[in-house]
Amino acid sequence: MQPTTVQVAILGAGVAGLEAARVLQASGVELIVLEARERIGGRIFTLHDETVAVPIELGAEFVHGEAPELRETAHDARAPIYDIGGERWHSSNGTLERLDDFWPMLNAVMKRLDAKREPDRSFEQFLKTRPGGAPLARARTMALQWVEGFHAADPARASERALADGGSPGDDVRERRLGRFRDGYDSVPRWIARDVASRVRLGAVVSGIRWQPGAISLDVRQASGDSVTALEARAAIITAPIGVLHAPPGEPGAIAFDPPLDFDRVKSDALRRMDMGAVIRVTIAVREPFWTSKRFVRRAKSQNLDRLAFLHTSDADFPVWWTAYPASTPLLVGWTGGPRARELSSIGDDQATDRATDALARQFRLARREARRLVMGAWTHNWENDPYARGAYSYILVGGSDAPAKLARPMQGTLFFAGEASDAEGRTGTVHGAIATGRRAAKQVLRVL
Ligand SMILES: Cc1cc2nc3c(=O)[nH]c(=O)nc-3n(C[C@H](O)[C@H](O)[C@H](O)COP(=O)(O)OP(=O)(O)OC[C@H]3O[C@@H](n4cnc5c(N)ncnc54)[C@H](O)[C@@H]3O)c2cc1C
Incomplete structure (x- = not known):
């Protein structure tokens, strides 16, 4: 079979890849987006569970600060963002105090x-x-x-x-x-993809990229089988997370570049000086918002907790918790990041949920049995073990403050890079940073086409 030929192949249908596709398509560029998963959005992963009144975010949840690229997109998409506000509290093994x-x-x-x-x-x-x-x-x-x-x-x-x-x-x-998206973060990738949906191929895992200036051949494996097809392009935009770029060829999701990326000193510096951070988030739906009850407030000897938004604790497993505030839905989200999260990633989802429930019991001073009785449902996603993420989001290692800018640099007018890790403006690890890199990479490509 003759390989398909396009001007630009985009690897990944997260917001960076979709935004690049949107800009290129608007300029009449012939493109294809290859996405390993059976869904768009990448690390934006929203569940709409009919038993819970608010969307459950397994990936990105918050709009951080001004985030103009994101707020513009939300405005165009008519996707309401509400400010969270509320109060921060601190719990020291159940002793609660306001953290203003x-x-x-x-x-x-x-x-x-x-x-x-x-x-x-x-x-x-x-x-x-x-x-x-x-x-x-x-x-x-x-x-x-x-x-x-x-x-x-x-x-x-x-x-x-x-x-x-x-x-x-x-x-x-x-x-x-x-801020938080009222109808779920997934409204963002859905909106960006609206005009390029027909160009997105889902379940298309890129396993190899052979390239020379101006000519690329990609091996694309069907996620649901073993068949490999070839695709040819004049240029490619790579938006795979840094964890995927680090993965040795042959590992699930890994991409074998030929010649390898690290033959270029700038790129090898960038890859060495950044890593994926680890996160575990467990979302727990509880029977009732017990922290707002008079009984709880009396027992905790605290003021009213009706406006509780974030709870900071010194818990060794899950130090940070938040509620669905200002929504009154009884939901608690336990969050841990860094080395502890990496450790907990290996114990399995059910055990992580049990550990989160125990942490919740400790920090709200509930009996363990009582805490378990309150749990109606729990959701988590193991980003560490996800072959197409291999971690939560990037962070910069000692000596690497210029690594995102180095990652963003095109290789021989042929390979281009986008994705949160390549944001050189201090917004790595965010959705707005990722959208900005998609725009930037699309412009870089337009200059060479
Ligand atoms: C738990 C968690 C919470 C977060 N919270 C927030 C938050 O509150 N606010 C915020 O702004 N940001 C948050 N982030 C970060 C944010 O989600 C990311 O920065 C952003 O979504 C990254 O977009 P991207 O397009 O760069 O990458 P991705 O969304 O990862 O897109 C890359 C795409 O490439 C695909 N891919 C990978 N390998 C291959 C392959 N071999 N072949 C084909 N396709 C491949 C992947 O499947 C993926 O769809 C969070 C992330 C996580 C994991």
Whole structure:
């Protein structure tokens, strides 16, 4: 059979790949999007479960800060985003107190990071110098949780320079805003894909890319079988997560590049200086919003928790929890990131859910039996073991503050790179960052076509 030929092949139908396809299609470019999974959206993965009143997000959930690319898309899609607001609380094994100074505390530590530090060092090394001394001891614990939880990073490997540059909202109140899609995050990829849907091939796993300047041959395997077809293109945009680019050829989802990417020094630097962070999120639907009940408030000797949005704890397994606030749906989401999440990824979904339920019992001071009785349903997705993600999202390793920019650089006007890890503006690991890279890669391609 003759291989199919297109001008541009796009690997991946996450938001980066779809956005690149949308821009190229609007310029009349003939393209195809090859997506390994049987769905679009990649790390945006929303479940609509009829037993729960709100969408269940297994991947991206929040709109972080201004995120203009995302808010514009949401506006065009008429997909409402609501601000979360609400209150942050802290639980120390069930002793609850309001945490009104979360952002100032975080900022007190993060502002001491040095974006120009020579040589770069790890976040852990930075913390060892006890920045801010004794008065900031608690704030340093918060900052460590932030780097492990929000950045999904291993503090012993994460770059101080990179974290100093966009690693927290600082004192910008607009960047501290958090939003959520009322109808689910999946409304974003669905909207971006609306004009390119016929160009997306699902269940198409790219296993090999042979290339030379101006000519690419891709091996595409059907996810549901073994048949491999060839596809030829003038250029390709690779949006696979960095975890997939790291995977050795032959592993599920891995791509054998010929010549390999790391024959180019810029690309090999980029790949060495970034890694996938680990995250486990367990969403638990409970029978009733017990934390708002008078009985609970009396027992916890706390004020009313009706506006509880986030609960920060020192739990070793699941230190951060959030509710569906402002929706009143009785849902609790347990989150852990970094090295702990990597460990927990190996124990299986049911056990992770049990561990999350136990953490919930500890932090809300419920009897274990009572906590288990309250659980009506639980959902999680193991991103670590997902062959097409191999982790949650990227973070930058010591010495790699320029790694995203290096990843973004095209190779010989033929291979182009998009995806969250290639955002050079400090927005790696986010949806808006990923959309921006799709636009940027499409423009790079248009310049050479
Ligand atoms: C648990 C979790 C929570 C998150 N929370 C947030 C949040 O609250 N806010 C936020 O802004 N961001 C969040 N993110 C990050 C955000 O989801 C990502 O940054 C963004 O969706 C990445 O988009 P992308 O297009 O770069 O990559 P992806 O969405 O991963 O798209 C890449 C695509 O390539 C496909 N692919 C991989 N290998 C192959 C292959 N060999 N052949 C063909 N196709 C292949 C994949 O299946 C995938 O669809 C979260 C991520 C996770 C995992």
